[in-house]
Amino acid sequence: MKPGSKLHKFRTSIRFRLMSVFIGIVGVLLLINAYNYVDTNDVIRNINQVYVKNFSLNELEEQLLNIQECMKKYLENKNTDSVEEYYMHVQSYEQMLEKLNDKVVDDGFLIMEKNILNMSKEYLECAERTVEYKRGRNVEKYNREFQKTVRYEQYLVTNIDTLNNLRFRANADNHKRMISILEYSQKVSLMILVLVGSLTILLVYVSTTRITLPLRRLAATADIVTSGKLDIEPVEIITEDEVGTVTSAFNKMLYSIREYIQRITENMERERAHKEKELLMNTHLKEAQLNYLQAQINPHFLFNTLNAGAGLAMIEGADRTYEYIQHVADFYRYNVKTQKSATLGEELELVDSYMYIINVRFSNDIIYSKDIDETLTDIIVPSMILQPIVENAVKHGFKDVSWERHIDINVCLEDDYVCVNVCDNGVGISPEVINDVMYGGRTENEEDDFDIEELKTNGVGLKNVCERLRMFYDTENVMEITSEGPAMGTCITLLIPYEQ
Amino acid sequence: MKDVEKKRRPDMVIIVLIIIFFIAFLVTLINFAVIRRNINNSYNVENQTQPVQYEKHFVLINNNEKTDVWNSIYESAMIYANEHKAYVEMPINNFETEYNKYELFEMAILENVDGIIVEGDGSEKLRQLISDARDKGIPVVTIMTDAYDSKRNSFVGASSYDVGRELGNQILHTINEKARPVNNIMILLSTEDTRSSQHTMYLAIMEKISRLFGGKISVELVDNSTSFSTDETIRDIFINMDNNADIMVCLSDEIMSSAYQAAVEYNKVGKFDIMGFASSDDVLDGVKRGIINCVMTYDRKVMGRNCVEALLEYIDNGYVSEYLMVDTTFVKGDNSTLTDNASQ
Incomplete structure (x- = not known):
């Protein structure tokens, strides 16, 4: 039988097993009862048979007495009815005689039967002669023959009674023995029924326990799973029945749930990291803005004031003042904006304004030049990324510089990146500072040298720009700082992923 | 997913129980069979052995005595008769009603037996009965005491x-x-x-x-x-x-x-x-x-044996010695x- 076939499935099913157990038990009990029934019937039939010969002998004697009685009546009054009855009884008697033994055997009962048979024949012949003599009215002869019949009848009755008594005694013994055997049989049957009954109960108990064991195990495991503990061993599959199928499905389901929960956990972890990053970015922006606002006292007020100043300068015809104030106003306006992102062009405009202000402040001391690919000015970049770099160059790069100061900005497309180069010809940046800005590996001494506190209070700072760019583009490679050595200038390149 | 190995455990307990169950069932059947056989044996106790069939039926009649002497004689007669395909009946042992010797003799005649052994006496009644028996072709042997002047075939006893x-x-x-x-x-x-x-x-x-x-x-x-x-x-x-x-x-x-x-x-x-x-x-x-x-x-054994021998000899040959004397001992x-x- 192939595993998986219909027949195999049926034979391994709970229904089949339960049916087998119950049909088997019921079958055995039925067989025992049927055998008992047949046997008891047989015994009862045998018991009934015990006295059959006694009944026959009684009937034989009765017929004999009837014959004698009828013959006597006939002799007394020659009644036709009596003679008819006589013949009828003779016929019955002869029929009964046929059942008697006629052989010489070493059995006392059978010998007596033979004697009764032969005596009966003699008696019937004598009776027949009596009736014949009566018909012939031979009084002397029928009287003599009748006396003989009386004597013969007595002999016969004695013989029949004796045989009947002897048979009855023997049969009574048999009957007694049968009854005792029956009583024994009843006791043994009862014991066996009790034994078989007990075994049946035990068998049913064990069978049902065996059949329901996988189900109970499954239920127990399901309870554990319900309580929330999923990290458990799969349920062992003992049988190939319905419970086996359900157990297999349960194991698969348990595995699927565990896998699904793991996937969800991973997704949540990723999402959480993402949110955390975004939150951090916002925090940095807010931090930059806060720093800026803290530095620029009430920029809105200042911005409005500057606008009023610009209007006043224009009315008075002071064009350079007007332009100067306008740039200052633009510069602060840009800083007041709260957007996280801006176009590269807007960033460059801010740098323009800043450089104008600086040059006014420092008497066109710094030569500012741009080489811009105009097609790239629309790309979106995080706001406030260029101005801090330029401010850094102005504040730190040109510190104590006596030579002509240059700041060049170059925007071009290289590979898939928009490269924004901000180069100066200042004092340059030491590799340690570059490392700190790029990877956060500064020491306390280096911090002092680079005057980070000043950076924090007066400018947004390179580090801030670098981290914001990394968060914005989700990539590490966003900035390159090159400085060939002291007084060799610094070139900071922003690498902005370019998307068509 | 880690595959769970499917196991098929042999249910030993169930197998043992089923074996016990069927043993109990067999014991029941055997028990019933034994009981049934016992009952049948009880019922057929008289038919358990097929009765041996004989050719001749003799009757031994005495003076209504159930003594050990007669029992010995009967037993020896029966043994010898059985050896020669004959059966000896002693009616005195059967009847509950006591019949005298003459009535038993008359019954034996009516029963048409093949031979009668009777304890003789000098009575006329016995002589008549012996005569009736001989008329019906039944040989008669007297034992112990002779019936003088009767038609008995032979006498077995001491003088x-x-x-x-x-x-x-x-x-x-x-x-x-x-x-x-x-x-x-x-x-x-x-x-x-x-x-x-x-x-x-x-x-x-x-x-x-x-x-x-x-x-x-x-x-x-x-x-x-x-x-x-x-x-x-x-x-x-x-x-x-x-x-x-x-x-x-x-x-x-x-x-x-x-x-x-x-x-x-x-x-x-x-x-x-x-x-x-x-x-x-x-x-x-x-x-x-x-x-x-x-x-x-x-010797009682010789006496019983001689009676049957005399009857058989008469039936076979048509004649037999009139006196078969038994030796006496002090x-x-x-x-x-x-x-x-x-x-x-």
Whole structure:
């Protein structure tokens, strides 16, 4: 039988097993009862048979007495009815005689039967002669023959009674023995029924326990799973029945749930990291803005004031003042904006304004030049990324510089990146500072040298720009700082992923 | 997913239980089968062995006595008959109603048996019945006592006359051997048998001793008409006897047995000698114990066998010897070997 076939499935099913157990038990009990029934019937039939010969002998004697009685009546009054009855009884008697033994055997009962048979024949012949003599009215002869019949009848009755008594005694013994055997049989049957009954109960108990064991195990495991503990061993599959199928499905389901929960956990972890990053970015922006606002006292007020100043300068015809104030106003306006992102062009405009202000402040001391690919000015970049770099160059790069100061900005497309180069010809940046800005590996001494506190209070700072760019583009490679050595200038390149 | 290995455990408990279950079932069936066989055996107890079939049916009829002597005779007759495909029936053993010898004889004639062995007597009735049987072609053998002048085919037994003479010799021998003089001899006879064997024995004894014994010889008739009369008469004799009997001669088993018991009960043992003709086990036991001095007996086995032999011979050949004598033996208290042989 192939595993998986219909027949195999049926034979391994709970229904089949339960049916087998119950049909088997019921079958055995039925067989025992049927055998008992047949046997008891047989015994009862045998018991009934015990006295059959006694009944026959009684009937034989009765017929004999009837014959004698009828013959006597006939002799007394020659009644036709009596003679008819006589013949009828003779016929019955002869029929009964046929059942008697006629052989010489070493059995006392059978010998007596033979004697009764032969005596009966003699008696019937004598009776027949009596009736014949009566018909012939031979009084002397029928009287003599009748006396003989009386004597013969007595002999016969004695013989029949004796045989009947002897048979009855023997049969009574048999009957007694049968009854005792029956009583024994009843006791043994009862014991066996009790034994078989007990075994049946035990068998049913064990069978049902065996059949329901996988189900109970499954239920127990399901309870554990319900309580929330999923990290458990799969349920062992003992049988190939319905419970086996359900157990297999349960194991698969348990595995699927565990896998699904793991996937969800991973997704949540990723999402959480993402949110955390975004939150951090916002925090940095807010931090930059806060720093800026803290530095620029009430920029809105200042911005409005500057606008009023610009209007006043224009009315008075002071064009350079007007332009100067306008740039200052633009510069602060840009800083007041709260957007996280801006176009590269807007960033460059801010740098323009800043450089104008600086040059006014420092008497066109710094030569500012741009080489811009105009097609790239629309790309979106995080706001406030260029101005801090330029401010850094102005504040730190040109510190104590006596030579002509240059700041060049170059925007071009290289590979898939928009490269924004901000180069100066200042004092340059030491590799340690570059490392700190790029990877956060500064020491306390280096911090002092680079005057980070000043950076924090007066400018947004390179580090801030670098981290914001990394968060914005989700990539590490966003900035390159090159400085060939002291007084060799610094070139900071922003690498902005370019998307068509 | 890690595959769970499917296991098929053999349910040993269930298998063991099922085995026990079927053993119990088998025990039940065997039990019922045994019970059934026992019941059938009980029912068919008389048919368990197929009865042996014989060709001839003989009947042994005596004087309505169920003594061990007759039983011995019957048994030996039956053994010999069985060996020759014949069956011997002793109706006296069967009937609850007591029939006399003549009625039993008549029944045997009616039963149309193949041969009749009868304890003979001198009665006319028996002679007539023997004649009726012979008319029907049934051979008749008399045993123990002959039926004189009857048509019986043969007689098997000891000659009463010879037995009487031997007893006479023994009485004389005892008289001569006794230290004290013997003055009185008492002979006990059954009333119902005075005309046949005992009477003949008595005559033979008298013939032998009367000329040589000068003392008194008295005859006491013992009533044996009913079952208990013999014993009662003997007791009366013992009570009323005047202590002068020196030898008591009993001529039948019944008389001898009663006399022996009375002698013990009335403390007469050793006061007189008891002797006679008998063959019952009781009497032989009395001889063994020394209460009865001597008894003349015969071989019962030979007697029973001879009867059947005579009938078969007549049926086969149409003739048979008229007398088949059985040897007699004297058994005394001092020859126990002889006693044992006779009792067998």
